Amino acid sequence: MKGKAVVGQSGGPTSVINSSLAGVISKALEEEAITKILGMNFGIEGFMNEDFFDLSAQSPEVIKGLRGTPSSALGSSRHKLVEDDFPVILEILKKYNIRYFFLIGGNDTMDTVHRVELYCREQNYELRGIGIPKTVDNDLFGTDYTPGFPSAARSNILNVLQAGVLARDMKKVDQFVIYQTIGRDAGWLAAATALARKKEGDAPHLIYCPERPLAPEQMIEDAKECIRKYGWVSIVVSEGLLYKDGTPVSASQNKDKFNNTEFGAMGGASVALNVHRILTDALEGARGEFQITESLIMSAFDRSEPQDLDMAYKCGQEAVRLACGGTSAVMVTIKRNPDCSFSLGQAALEDVAVKARAMPREYINERGNDVSDEFLNYMTPLISSLPQFVALENKFYKE
Incomplete structure (x- = not known):
């Protein structure tokens, strides 16, 4: 089947999303069935406005x-399709x-691909729609990681590692440091910071994580115990953290077009700030600070x-290969092999769309x-070597 191809990027930017785009372009240029490759400027919204990049005309450089550029070269979109959009898209x-x-x-995004592909099938327009996974939240079903x-x-791990060294060395009084990660429905990024630890007492x-509700009294008790043992405490929280009654710790009431709660700066509220308030009230005389990175960690190339x-x-390359081979209505997935290497697979879009994969219960302690x-075993193959910092020893020398 000969025709043009179109590709778009949606949701938040990352440091690798443009590498997927490069994969799509490079493979599409090799395929005789694809006569030209277009890029949606600002996702499905740009598509409906016929706002395209000519990706076939891009230089090899x-x-x-x-492959070495962060952000989203095509721009992005969070538009939720409505029924009136589909005839426009088909036209x-x-x-x-x-x-x-x-x-x-x-x-x-997988929901968008799924609905467009399904509508075209119902209208007897032959279209091959393939989703390419991307999200720093790691909450997509069907793939080992995203x-x-x-x-x-890695960016979060390095932040917590280095902030921990700073807090450890600079403390004069009881101190607490709160670091907030992205993670609307799942705590993968917060949990990953555990790899910053190399020995007892490290941050x-x-x-x-959002998978387990926050009990303030227990958190205060845990924080006090850490301060007793180490003289300070490093706490990592996910932006989607909830209390036992289901209300967001951030107190955010804002919703996006997909009815997802918006946290952090976008939501005008913050988990880290509210946890800071809880601990400030409970830990008399302690000094505390909070750190919120938001999109900084998403595109830190x-x-x-x-x-x-x-x-x-x-x-990106696999998506084109599948489509040109006759496959449609799937998302490319990553599979973990027994030797902890990775290979590619596929999952039906209907099984992936608008669903968030939480961390398994066994990945969080009791x-x-x-x-x-178990979580550390899952994460270790995904992260390369980290810096090794030291602390001074033999503090009590006197003449």
């Missing part, structure tokens, strides 16, 4: 350079003779994982304030 597909439809994004997650995890001491960049590129060994 630009295509290669995308544009026909106008440009677009037969290959690719979107790079998370579960909401491109973008390992690099964002982070406590980790709280200097902290990207080489394996993550490579798999993102391969996912008290709900840290991760388990």
Whole structure:
């Protein structure tokens, strides 16, 4: 089937999403069935406005350079499709003779690909729609991990590691440090910071994820115990953390177009700030600070994982290979092999769309304030070597 291909990027940017785009372009240029490759400027919204990049006309230097460029080169969109959008989309597909439809994004993005592909099938318009996974939250079903997650995890790990060294060395009074990660429905990024620890007493001491509700009294008790043992406490919290009654710790009331709660700066509220208030009231005389990175960790290319960049590129290439081979209505997935290497697979879009994969219960300890060994075993193959910092010894020398 000959025709044009179109690709778009949706949701938050990452340090590897452009590597997936490079994979799509490079593979599409090799396929005789694809007559031209177009890029949606600002996702499905740009598509409906017929706002396209001519990706076939990009220089080899630009295509290669995308593999080493963060952010989202095509822009992004969080538009939720409504019924009136579909006839418009079909008309544009026909106008440009677009037969290959690719979107790079998370579960909401997979919903867009799924609905467009299904509508075209119902209208007897032959279109092959493939989803390419991307989300730093790591909450997509059907894939061992999502491109973008390992690099964002590494960025968070380094932040917590270095902030921990700073807090350890600078403390004069009881001190607490709160670090907030992205993670709307799942705590993968918060949990990943456990890899910052190399020995007893290293940051982070406590980790709280959305999969387990926060009990303030227990958190205060845990924090006091850490301060007793180490003289300070490092706490990592996910932005989606909830109390036992289901209300957000951030107190955010804002919703996006997909009815997802918006946290952090976008929501005008913050888990880290509210946890800081709880501990300030409970820990008399203690000094506390909080750190919120938001999108900084999503596109920190200097902290990207080489394996993550490579798999993102391969996912883009695999999407084109599948589509040109006759496959449609699937998302490319990453499979973990017994030797902890990774290979590619596929999952039905209907099984992936608008669903968030929480961390398995066994990945969180019984008290709900840290991760388990099972989680560390899952994470270790995803993160390359980390810096090794030291502390001075023999403090009490006197003449």
